[in-house]
Amino acid sequence: MKKFVLFVPLLALFLGCGKTPAKDPELGADDLSSVVSAMTEVMVHDVTNPPLGSRFFAYACLAAYEVVAQNDESFPTMQGRLNEYPVLQPPDSIKGYATNLSALLAMMEVAGKMQPSGKEITAMKTRLLDSLVKAGVDENVVAQSQKYAQAISRQILAYAKSDRYNKISNYPRYAPTNTNGSWYPTPPAYFAAVEPLFHTIRPFTLDSSAQFKPQPPVPFSERQNSEFYKMLQGLYRHSLTEDEKQIAAFWDCNPFAVQDNGHLLVGLKKISPGAHWMGIAGIACKQSGKNFAQTVQVFTTVAVGLMDGFLSCWDEKYRSNRIRPETAIRKYIDASWTPLLQTPPFPEYLSGHSTVSGASATILTHFFGDDFAYTDTVEVRYGLPARKFTSFKQAAQEAAISRYYGGIHFMDAIENGLVQGEQVGSLVVRKVAGK
Known part of the structure; x- marks a missing residue:
């Protein structure tokens, strides 16, 4: 699989003009689209079927959304909006994180864990973190952002595990009926x-x-x-x-x-x-x-x-x-x-x-x-x-x-x-x- 060359807008922000980088990266639509594109590339590589692909996208995006919702009251939690969505505990002990970076990393954490070839997403995340540190971003901000992302992603992954997809293999194997008018391969x-x-x-x-x-x-x-x-x-x-x-x-x-x-x-x-x-x-x-x-x-x-x-x-x-x-x-x-x-x-x-x-x-x-x-x-x-x-x-x-x-x-x-x-x-x- 080809390697992902992503986060150009983010790196340009930190490397351009020799300025001191901001504490909270000014991440935008392009950076989130980069993760979506990376997930898509992994799905193409893995020949992920369309329904399962939608499941990967949903839980990865929910991880990012939860970070946003916990830090911005204008975005309500999904608790009470989605079926069986738990009360996700914010990691109050973690301080000095960058909200947007935490959200992006949480999205990548879930994608990396759920997708079969998720190691490609994990490698992309590692390259991003290394690039931020090399660009002069405070290492503590990067580290705390990652801790926040991991805390949220663990809870989202537990929510994903409870949706019963992992129970499907316990059911009898499907076989086409081969009768007139019915589907056949x-x-x-x-x-x-x-x-x-x-x-x-x-x-x-x-x-x-x-x-x-x-x-x-x-x-x-x-x-x-x-x-x-x-x-x-x-x-x-x-x-x-x-x-x-x-x-x-x-x-x-x-x-x-x-x-x-x-x-x-x-x-x-x-x-x-x-x-x-x-x-x-x-x-x-x-x-x-x-x-x-x-x-x-x-x-x-x-x-x-x-x-x-x-x-x-x-x-x-x-x-x-x-x-x-x-x-x-x-x-x-x-x-x-x-x-x-x-x-x-x-x-x-x-x-x-x-x-x-x-x-x-x-x-x-x-x-x-x-x-x-x-x-x-x-x-x-x-x-x-x-x-x-x-x-x-x-x-x-x-x-x-x-x-x-x-x-x-x-x-x-x-x-x-x-x-x-x-x-x-x-x-x-x-x-x-x-x-």
């Missing part, structure tokens, strides 16, 4: 179902993963005059324009994509839908001039929405267990058909990208307004060109319809996924970001 890799029991873990704001149970999907039918078969034919016959192909590629976000070179399958490095929306949140915070604490709040709220969005979606996916277009079209219409995008390894209904896009757009609209125009450069480093959007809602709608253009979802999964996500996002805003 798809080519080229035929991956096993991803996180079939994710819905069993504790949500943050939902009373259960089934709180916003969507309307049932269009019933499966082999009859050519049925609604399902007409939907199937419509997708099969859709002739893609060049713009539609570009939209599908831009929002692909499939960590499980592989390329068959004739001898072996080669993994393609791609970020998840959640990581893409976290990147958008960072762009919005920087563009609007949000300060460090405000940026922490935005990242945390979006991350909580991502996890509850995935929980809500995954609850429906493994209840309806609907067949993917690729499987159905090959069986009933054209055995040689392949979608533009590779089909991800889980049931079709609802569309996960539509759900979390609807949730994220709702949350970001709360913070930045209905008509926040921005340029999405999140995946430029992965070879995709930037795209301009006039609002987060427009971006969510494009992300959702991209799944139809890509040939991996039916329209009812897309439309109802957006509705599901908007419901989750509105709940998260009321519980987490409300005053």
Whole structure:
């Protein structure tokens, strides 16, 4: 994995102009985005599945938010706002810390402990601390900030451990039913179902993963005059324009994509839908001039929405267990058909990208307004060109319809996924970001 070259704004602050550094570093949106980017890179390396990635983002951001909330009364604690969130004890014995630095380090501590290749985040944190000391920052401030971060991160990690994710391996192993109309692994890799029991873990704001149970999907039918078969034919016959192909590629976000070179399958490095929306949140915070604490709040709220969005979606996916277009079209219409995008390894209904896009757009609209125009450069480093959007809602709608253009979802999964996500996002805003 490539090494992370981050925290340029922070180091520039301390090294520029030969001035004596301030006690509390003037950290901002860029520095938090650097940690989010580092977490994303680790997820790409580890091929972290999208629901699990949202869990990593959420707890890491909560650690940073807790430090902010304990030191700024304008940011309320999550106790009483998130399910089973404990009263986190502030480390009163620790003095002389820098709040923003402690928050950033707490975020890195949790990410480093939770992610499989978290040692990369830990190494990045060590490089940051060394650079601060070399730049002349008071070593006691650095040390006390780290102690504060560790005290908070330990409590957040205990909260994470109690969400029951570690109990999933105790349940019976999921197996596809292989009946007409049900999901079955798809080519080229035929991956096993991803996180079939994710819905069993504790949500943050939902009373259960089934709180916003969507309307049932269009019933499966082999009859050519049925609604399902007409939907199937419509997708099969859709002739893609060049713009539609570009939209599908831009929002692909499939960590499980592989390329068959004739001898072996080669993994393609791609970020998840959640990581893409976290990147958008960072762009919005920087563009609007949000300060460090405000940026922490935005990242945390979006991350909580991502996890509850995935929980809500995954609850429906493994209840309806609907067949993917690729499987159905090959069986009933054209055995040689392949979608533009590779089909991800889980049931079709609802569309996960539509759900979390609807949730994220709702949350970001709360913070930045209905008509926040921005340029999405999140995946430029992965070879995709930037795209301009006039609002987060427009971006969510494009992300959702991209799944139809890509040939991996039916329209009812897309439309109802957006509705599901908007419901989750509105709940998260009321519980987490409300005053």
